[in-house]
Amino acid sequence: MQYHSFLIKYAEIGTKGKNRYVFEDALVHDIRMKLKRVEGEFSVTRERGRIYVNAKSEDYDFDDVVNALQHVFGIVGICPMVQLKDVHEYRQVSNQVLTYWKEVYGDRKLSFKVRTRRADKTFPMNSEEISAELGHDILEAFPNTSVDVHTPEVLLQVEIRQYINIFSEVLPGAGGMPLGTNGKAMLLLSGGIDSPVAGYMISKRGAIIEACYFHAPPYTSERAKQKVIDLAKEVSQYSGAIALHVVNFTDIQLKIYEKCPHEELTIIMRRYMMRIAEAIAKRRNCIGLITGESIGQVASQTMQSLVCTNEVCTLPVYRPVIAFDKQEIVDISQRIGTYETSIEPYEDCCTIFVARHPVTKPIPEKIRASEKIIYDECIPMMEKAVNEAELIWCDASK
Numbered sequence: 001m002q003y004h005s006f007l008i009k010y011a012e013i014g015t016k017g018k019n020r021y022v023f024e025d026a027l028v029h030d031i032r033m034k035l036k037r038v039e040g041e042f043s044v045t046r047e048r049g050r051i052y053v054n055a056k057s058e059d060y061d062f063d064d065v066v067n068a069l070q071h072v073f074g075i076v077g078i079c080p081m082v083q084l085k086d087v088h089e090y091r092q093v094s095n096q097v098l099t100y101w102k103e104v105y106g107d108r109k110l111s112f113k114v115r116t117r118r119a120d121k122t123f124p125m126n127s128e129e130i131s132a133e134l135g136h137d138i139l140e141a142f143p144n145t146s147v148d149v150h151t152p153e154v155l156l157q158v159e160i161r162q163y164i165n166i167f168s169e170v171l172p173g174a175g176g177m178p179l180g181t182n183g184k185a186m187l188l189l190s191g192g193i194d195s196p197v198a199g200y201m202i203s204k205r206g207a208i209i210e211a212c213y214f215h216a217p218p219y220t221s222e223r224a225k226q227k228v229i230d231l232a233k234e235v236s237q238y239s240g241a242i243a244l245h246v247v248n249f250t251d252i253q254l255k256i257y258e259k260c261p262h263e264e265l266t267i268i269m270r271r272y273m274m275r276i277a278e279a280i281a282k283r284r285n286c287i288g289l290i291t292g293e294s295i296g297q298v299a300s301q302t303m304q305s306l307v308c309t310n311e312v313c314t315l316p317v318y319r320p321v322i323a324f325d326k327q328e329i330v331d332i333s334q335r336i337g338t339y340e341t342s343i344e345p346y347e348d349c350c351t352i353f354v355a356r357h358p359v360t361k362p363i364p365e366k367i368r369a370s371e372k373i374i375y376d377e378c379i380p381m382m383e384k385a386v387n388e389a390e391l392i393w394c395d396a397s398k
């Protein structure tokens with residue numbers, strides 16, 4: 001079946017009351033942006049609680065369109081459909097439904113149910129009459145079919161509106177809220193599995209994200225940095241272009257290594273990362289930080305450790321994978337396509353400057369005391385790190 005039209009289903013926007021149009025406009029905008037990258041020409045239109053995508057010509061690839069739409073936050077379902085214009089008689093609708101059925105399902109043995117919604121009350125039959133008649137016509141034309149009103153294998157939907165829409169397949173969308181309908185947040189993006197997933201999840205709620213990566217040349221390689229750029233690009237397929245701030249962390253890290261108790265290295269290092277990320281976040285008008293932390297995953301992510309890293313920030317820190325098991329995070333990373341890059345074996349600054357026996361229950365007062373020894377020396381280093389961070393735009397579409 002060569003489809004020309006798609007009905008876009010969205011969920012939570014429907015509950016947004018007076019603001020609803022803001023969300024719908026954002027969604028239409030995102031869909032247009034994503035389809036720009038797909039070969040062919042498309043129109044994206046809004047009609048009373050519905051968004052339609054129509055291909056203007058034959059020269060497009062169905063899978064490419066679906067793939068693009070599956071990267072748009074705010075869409076819960078994508079229904080390839082047949083849309084009829086200037087049809088006002090039952091017989092025409094029935095003929096089109098039978099053609100549709102033949103092309104999509106052929107003579108397969110299937111149970112079905114027809115559901116009709118009639119918004120155009122000038123159509124001469126009501127919804128129940130149309131469903132019953134269509135059911136009858138399908139049964140007659142395709143003897144292998146049967147009706148099952150409770151758990152049909154195919155739910156054939158017919159909408160009688162300004163146009164007539166016929167569809168039965170709903171392909172899953174990414175869910176969430178359209179981009180830009182929330183604030184902007186700064187993701188601490190490492191080369192690991194968790195932080196790209198965390199960024200994806202906050203972006204999915206409609207937030208714009210930027211990212212910070214801390215590297216420690218020459219202890220961490222260019223290749224490790226490239227891996228983070230690749231990850232940011234992968235996330236950008238959903239989130240839109242990401243401004244990645246690459247922060248040189250070597251001096252601070254060496255200072256911590258030289259002067260602080262080794263079992264506290266990771267916690268103190270994480271506190272400096274949070275401080276620097278927050279300073280860059282504020283400059284960039286971000287109103288939150290995002291990390292890929294998950295309770296108990298490693299020593300620096302026990303609840304006691306999180307108290308210590310959290311206390312240096314004034315912005316809210318969003319930790320969307322906080323209660324996820326590793327496997328649950330891995331599952332998402334595989335689904336969104338970041339996993340393969342995340343497991344590339346390039347060292348991270350956390351893995352190089354790491355203690356053999358890190359504290360698992362750090363006491364804030366003690367951490368503050370250890371940190372005090374280096375804090376003054378670190379102030380100009382932090383300023384330098386913030387001022388000299390390299391900005392790299394990561395955009396999968398470029």
Ligand code: ATP
Pocket residue numbers: 187188189190191192193194195196212213214215273290291292293297298300301348349350
């Ligand atoms: P990830 O898989 O996200 O790297 P992880 O399990 O390796 O997480 P940690 O290394 O303890 O955990 O890091 C915890 C969080 O701190 C990360 O999820 C990330 O948000 C941030 N982070 C750690 N290292 C860096 C880094 N080099 N640059 C930027 N952020 C970092």
Ligand code: MG
Pocket residue numbers: 190191192348350
């Ligand atoms: Mg890590």
